[in-house]
Amino acid sequence: MSRLIAFVAAALLSVTAFAGDNKDKKDHSMNSSAVTFDSLDKNGDAQLSKTEAAADKALADSFAAADSNGDGYLSKTEFTARQKS
Ligand SMILES: [Ca+2]
Ligand SMILES: [Ca+2]
Structure with missing residues (x-):
């Protein structure tokens, strides 16, 4: 038993x-x-819109937190800072 x-x-x-x-x-x-800033930036304006970020679920979930200046877009700096944290 x-x-x-x-x-x-x-x-x-x-x-x-x-x-x-x-x-x-x-x-x-x-x-x-795999997912890089350049691959997500479909229109090549060096900013990720919320629509572009939606291609990466993890990024979409943390979009608001990653957008540190609150302009509704992620710059490459904001994107990179998020990856480190
Ligand atoms: Ca873009
Ligand atoms: Ca921003």
Whole structure:
């Protein structure tokens, strides 16, 4: 009986650890990567509008916080500052 409990507990633990691990890896790769300012700036005006930022969900979610001067656009400086924080 206690062996069964130990087995179930171990199985649950490894499942949670695995899931947590996976999620972490995903988040890191999303933050560090692929999506660059230039690739998001579709119209090439050196500012990201909210529409352009919407292509990157993480950026869209933090758009207001990243727009430190509150003009409704992200400059390259604002975009870069957000990535560091
Ligand atoms: Ca733009
Ligand atoms: Ca701004």
